[in-house]
Amino acid sequence: MRRAEPETRGEILAAAARRFAATGYRGTSLQDIATAVGCSKATVLYHFANKEALLTxxxxxxxxxxxxxxxxxxxxxxxxxxxxxxxxxxxxxxxxxxxxxxxxxxxxxxxxxxxxxxxxxxxxxxxxxxxxxxxxxxxxxxxxxxxxxxxxxxxxxxxxxxxxxxxxxxxxxxxxxxxxxxxxxx
Amino acid sequence: MRRAEPETRGEILAAAARRFAATGYRGTSLQDIATAVGCSKATVLYHFANKEALLTxxxxxxxxxxxxxxxxxxxxxxxxxxxxxxxxxxxxxxxxxxxxxxxxxxxxxxxxxxxxxxxxxxxxxxxxxxxxxxxxxxxxxxxxxxxxxxxxxxxxxxxxxxxxxxxxxxxxxxxxxxxxxxxxxx
DNA sequence: TCAGGGTCTGACCGATCGGTCAGGCATGCT
DNA sequence: AGCATGCCTGACCGATCGGTCAGACCCTGA
Known part of the structure; x- marks a missing residue:
């Protein structure tokens, strides 16, 4: 599941925007975002300190x-x-x-x-x-x-x-x- | 913690209204409501089939x-x-x-x-x-x-x-x- | 006296949540 | 070759969620 380009951070941000828009902030789990990107939840938390950092x-x-x-x-x-x-x-x-x-x-x-x-x-x-x-x-x-x-x-x-x-x-x-x-x- | 009057159902409803108004539906847990009433979470679910029934x-x-x-x-x-x-x-x-x-x-x-x-x-x-x-x-x-x-x-x-x-x-x-x-x- | 039904409870369940951690892998520098 | 660094992962954690269940307690009617 390793990704070719190191554009993961940007993809996470974009996927988070889509998921938040679809199901709201509280209604979106980090796992949802990770699945949308095609990476693990741990990767999301590697690029962003926590869920709130994504939103801010x-x-x-x-x-x-x-x-x-x-x-x-x-x-x-x-x-x-x-x-x-x-x-x-x-x-x-x-x-x-x-x-x-x-x-x-x-x-x-x-x-x-x-x-x-x-x-x-x-x-x-x-x-x-x-x-x-x-x-x-x-x-x-x-x-x-x-x-x-x-x-x-x-x-x-x-x-x-x-x-x-x-x-x-x-x-x-x-x-x-x-x-x-x-x-x-x- | 047994209650004197059998008005528990009404009290649960009133407490739920207060808690929902304060922290929203999703932001309120059955435990929150039970604590506000002074009964157990199981009692809330004895009087109401589930959380959604309270809201409806x-x-x-x-x-x-x-x-x-x-x-x-x-x-x-x-x-x-x-x-x-x-x-x-x-x-x-x-x-x-x-x-x-x-x-x-x-x-x-x-x-x-x-x-x-x-x-x-x-x-x-x-x-x-x-x-x-x-x-x-x-x-x-x-x-x-x-x-x-x-x-x-x-x-x-x-x-x-x-x-x-x-x-x-x-x-x-x-x-x-x-x-x-x-x-x-x- | 005893049976039965309404009320209530603690203990427990599986699921999901946000978040942590040690380690694997690729790359590039020395 | 050896080592450091950046990126990524599965496994795991404690907390909390809505919901279930067997049983305890009390009241009433027979």
């Missing part, structure tokens, strides 16, 4: 983009923050919908792990920004439904071209989120 | 209401179907948000099980109705995001009063879903 490497680009959005959001308030948050999140969801899809609704569980606590915090800031400065519950509800709906729904959009999905999600976000007036600078 | 009994009222909505939807098309679907689903989500919440994003996995195949089919019909007869992708995207977002988000709304949550979700649904003209009867 797969999610790293998406997390980096979320971090960048979070940085852009600091200092912004009101309508400006709302627009940046909504457009930034739609861009993120469109670009990394395959990565988001492979969590398959396991966000809540995974975010509870201490290793992902900073993602939890960024998500909360994103939600606050999308809800606007308004403290009306309706605004937070709309923002939360949009955030959760796009995260969970993008698994269904993997085969849709970017330039069709992006404007549709943007238009939806604009419709769903009630605009917040910009503060008047003096 | 907990979800039965919500599933019944979904079934009723599905029945009301048959024969309806266009804007009428869209309104009935949106309002019916919001009602369902508000009324049974605790039950929906305890799935904690495990919808996709659970729906894949053959025992829940009919729920899968009802969900698809609900999605079609909410998207309207329109076959434009944007309409289906909006409906899907709304459906997924409300399902996933209602876990956060458990402490909100019904008469605040319901109109907020209804208004959001109306904003998110582009209206479809009713067919003109001749």
């Amino acid at each position: 490497e797969l999610m790293a680009p998406a997390i980096a983009m979320l971090q960048a959005l979070d940085d852009r959001l600091t200092g912004l308030t009101g309508g400006a923050a709302q627009r940046v948050a909504a457009e930034g999140f739609v861009d993120l969801a469109v670009r990394f919908r395959r990565e988001i899809a492979l969590l398959r609704g396991e966000f809540p569980e995974l975010l509870q792990q201490p290793a992902f606590a900073h993602i939890q915090r960024m998500s909360e800031r994103l939600l606050d920004a999308m809800a606007g400065t308004s403290d009306r519950p309706a605004a937070r509800i709309a923002a939360l439904v949009l955030l959760a709906g796009i995260s969970e729904g993008c698994a269904e959009f993997v085969d849709m071209p970017d330039d069709e999905l992006r404007p549709a999600l943007l238009a939806l976000a604009r419709r769903a989120l009630e605009p917040v007036p910009d503060p008047i600078h003096d | 009994e907990l979800m039965a009222p919500a599933i019944a209401m979904l079934q009723a909505l599905d029945d009301r939807l048959t024969g309806l098309t266009g804007g009428a179907a869209q309104r009935v679907a949106a309002e019916g689903f919001v009602d369902l989500a508000v009324r049974f948000r605790r039950e929906i919440a305890l799935l904690r994003g495990e919808f996709p996995e659970l729906l894949q099980q053959p025992a829940f195949a009919h729920i899968q089919r009802m969900s698809e019909r609900l999605l079609d109705a909410m998207a309207g007869t329109s076959d434009r992708p944007a309409a289906r995207i909006a409906a899907l995001v709304l459906l997924a977002g409300i399902s996933e988000g209602c876990a956060e709304f458990v402490d909100m009063p019904d008469d605040e949550l319901r109109p907020a979700l209804l208004a959001l649904a109306r904003r998110a879903l582009e209206p479809v003209p009713d067919p003109i009867h001749d």
Whole structure:
């Protein structure tokens, strides 16, 4: 069962992405991934410290983009923050919908792990920004439904071209989120 | 550890609801539930045939209401179907948000099980109705995001009063879903 | 008094999980 | 030739899972 090319690491990563997308993170065992690659489970754990390392490497680009959005959001308030948050999140969801899809609704569980606590915090800031400065519950509800709906729904959009999905999600976000007036600078 | 009152069955059901809501269906073991009740795992399995029976009994009222909505939807098309679907689903989500919440994003996995195949089919019909007869992708995207977002988000709304949550979700649904003209009867 | 049924339990089962470990094999450097 | 290194493996580990089972306990009715 020895492999000819030393491309095993990349193959493991690709197979893990496929399996996670098909059956979720918890629903995929290391043995599943090893079988898909055609190697042993021990080989998977030779290339990756543990199962979580596989997931974090797969999610790293998406997390980096979320971090960048979070940085852009600091200092912004009101309508400006709302627009940046909504457009930034739609861009993120469109670009990394395959990565988001492979969590398959396991966000809540995974975010509870201490290793992902900073993602939890960024998500909360994103939600606050999308809800606007308004403290009306309706605004937070709309923002939360949009955030959760796009995260969970993008698994269904993997085969849709970017330039069709992006404007549709943007238009939806604009419709769903009630605009917040910009503060008047003096 | 013998219990005084023979209310064990109800206590197991209540504890299961709490644990499922806290850590999800797959994330909750029968031992967790037994510990929460203060009985043995064997007692849980004495009152319920298996773990899935616990879940189905907990979800039965919500599933019944979904079934009723599905029945009301048959024969309806266009804007009428869209309104009935949106309002019916919001009602369902508000009324049974605790039950929906305890799935904690495990919808996709659970729906894949053959025992829940009919729920899968009802969900698809609900999605079609909410998207309207329109076959434009944007309409289906909006409906899907709304459906997924409300399902996933209602876990956060458990402490909100019904008469605040319901109109907020209804208004959001109306904003998110582009209206479809009713067919003109001749 | 005894039989029987409802309730509950500890002990146990096979399966599967993530993860460890010593060692085999090929390659390339000295 | 000898040795180190990188890659890979089967065998194994402890933990946990859902689920089974024989039997103990209690109550009730004959």
